[in-house]
Amino acid sequence: MGASPSALPIAVIGAGFSGTMAAIQLLETLPRGRPVLLCERSESFARGLAYGTGDFGHFLNLRAANMSAFPDRPRHFEDWLARNAPSLPPEEAVGIRVTPAGTFASRPLYGRYLSEILTETVTNGGPPRLRLVNDGVTDLVPSAGGFSLRTEGGLGLPVAGAVLAMGNLAGTGEPHSRHRADIWAPETIGRLQPDQPVLIVGTGLTMIDAVISLRRRGFGGPIVALSRRGLLPNTHAPAAAHPVPNLTATDLSSLVTLSRRLHASARAAGGDWRGVIDALRPVTDFIWRSLPQSERGRFLRHLRPFWDVHRHRSAPPAADAIDREIADGRLTVRAGRILSIADEATQAVVTLRPRGAAEPERLAVQCILDATGIGRVGETTDPLLRRLIDRGLVRPGAFGLGLDVGADFRARGQRQAGPVWTLGPLMRGALWECIAVPDIRNQAADLAAGIAAEMARAEAA
Ligand SMILES: Cc1cc2nc3c(=O)[nH]c(=O)nc-3n(C[C@H](O)[C@H](O)[C@H](O)COP(=O)(O)OP(=O)(O)OC[C@H]3O[C@@H](n4cnc5c(N)ncnc54)[C@H](O)[C@@H]3O)c2cc1C
The missing domain is CATH 3.50.50.60 (FAD/NAD(P)-binding domain)
Structure with a gap:
């Protein structure tokens, strides 16, 4: 006999930062009878592309103070660093640098921090509710109560719904050259x-x-x-904290008016553009959603490279x-x-x-x-995404950057089937600030709360 739908697991596909934190938050919020599958095709869970590097010269591009994995424990990573720094061998200790702009840690150290968080979750005692599946997911086939999740290794696992956390997609393979x-x-x-x-x-x-x-x-x-x-x-440099700007409908009517307003703010702040840009972070998605579609397109065509070099330091x-x-x-x-x-x-x-x-x-x-960056969903050759698009379960969203996704993290497609959610870089386009740790940790918590509420409603119906 198969498991009853209320006991079917939620699958999280991809165990980089997005998938790992989504799984951990799901374990916190779902009822104890609901298991979670965390599926990862590479050998390494928790680190993903960004923190899987073994090179201690690869530094986080955000200050350690901004890199806690948990939205409600802002000092979690800094405290971990302080606890672990004294016992690091010299070749790893070079991965912590205290600079006038703040403390920066190397990405392999951050990967170790994430691995430890996942290990603690798995070995936390009590009945195991998190199952790690070290296999590539190839398909989600709609079935009674959700999906049958298929893997490269030939598994077919019944699941109630799936979170797509495949993160940073590969590029298109250009430029074309044998070299x-x-x-x-x-x-x-x-x-x-x-x-x-x-x-x-x-x-x-x-x-x-x-x-x-x-x-x-x-x-x-x-x-x-x-x-x-x-x-x-x-480059990161010391910057004064600025208040979040109070943008008016006129400011948000076009890129020209918005840019004028931001330049004026930077002038008023004595040229401290870093502080002005940082102050935008809590409202960047609001700005993105408020701008007319044509202005968003103009931003991508003309302003994005300038935004990127100021924002991603x-x-x-x-x-x-x-x-x-x-x-x-x-x-x-x-x-x-x-x-x-x-x-x-x-x-x-x-x-x-x-x-x-x-x-x-x-x-x-x-x-x-x-080194041109993350691939777009609209052009992806990723086999799982292509299959899900062909099945009508998901579709590319605005400008083909990420998936078409609602405010409830539900991916939208041509047909109705079991629930498919997403977070992280696959939300690009629906959100603008969605690819860095401070954004994803909030998404993981909000997504888990939304899934728990949705599952509870479905069970009560
Ligand atoms: C080089 C680099 C450096 C970065 N540095 C920072 C930084 O310093 N600070 C910061 O805040 N952000 C940084 N980022 C942003 C980064 O995108 C996020 O911090 C975060 O790591 C994204 O995690 P993710 O899980 O969404 O994606 P990924 O890290 O790409 O993880 C996706 C995972 O899904 C797995 N997967 C994919 N398809 C399947 C499948 N079909 N079946 C099973 N598994 C699958 C992959 O193997 C991978 O492990 C960096 C990004 C990059 C690329």
Whole structure:
């Protein structure tokens, strides 16, 4: 006999920060008879793409003070760091830096913090309600009471509903070249000739990670980083706290009026743009939802690169390393566009048009690394998402950035079936601030409360 629908588990698909915290919050809020499955295809639970790096030179891009995993315990990560710092071996202790802009920790340390939180949850005593499924989920097939969850390993598990927490989707595979390599695969670096040039496409935080990894693994050759505008992320610096701005309907009617208002605020604050941008955080999603659709489109086309470099700042130790690279001529940051790539036996010849130049230039490189960031749902080749889109269970949302999702975290599709929720980077477009820890920890708590209420209503009906 199958389990009664009220005892069927809720599945969480993906165990990066989003999925792990969603599962932990679900265990807190769901009745004790309702189990939770946490499914992860990689060997490592809790860390995900961002905190799975083993490189202690990869720093969190937010201060430790902003990185607690729990919305109701703001000092949780700082306290963990303080407890653990004295016992760290020297090679890991370099992963904690106290700077005038605040304390910054390395991402492997943060990954360890998350792993410990998950381990404590699993070994907490009492009857086990959290089942870790180390398998890739391939499909959700609608069935009585919810779905049959299918995995690469051949499992078919009945579940009442599923939370999609697959996070940072891979890009589209561009630029096309035989010499393109995976920026997150350590073996990429091991295969490089130590002195031949490398091209990194993208000049944001991922590019900074890649340069740091290349140098730490002994790559000594020239690195060229290219993006349309060649903008580098700004660096964290001490900033005064500013009040959340009180924006009027006129401020929010267009990007022009909004930008004028923010520039005026920055001038009034004596040019402290960091404080002004930080003060926007609690209202960024309100701003995003209030702007007309056409203005949101204009933001994505024209302003987004400028927003990104002001909003997503680098930790001072990482920024110092990049400044030294540029000063020494080992890293060149270029603004321009790739026109074509010709693959030769041992190199790719990239033809690019530098920004503002009439004539193209050629650049011969041994390898091209794609650091352009998170892929879009609208273009994804992720097998599970493609299947769910084909089944009509979910669909791409505004601008194809993330999923079409309601304020209750329910993903919307063409057909009615069991509940599918989402959080984290898959909400891009519906929300604007949804990819960093301070946003996701709130989403995880709100999502769990919403699911518990929905399940209770369904049982009572
Ligand atoms: C390099 C990098 C650095 C970052 N640094 C910071 C930072 O310092 N501070 C900050 O606040 N934010 C940072 N972020 C933002 C980051 O997106 C969030 O902090 C958070 O890690 C997102 O977690 P996630 O679980 O949504 O996604 P991910 O970390 O991408 O995790 C998704 C997980 O789902 C699994 N998965 C995918 N598909 C399946 C499937 N079909 N079946 C089973 N498992 C599946 C994947 O294996 C993966 O483990 C960074 C992001 C990146 C990419």
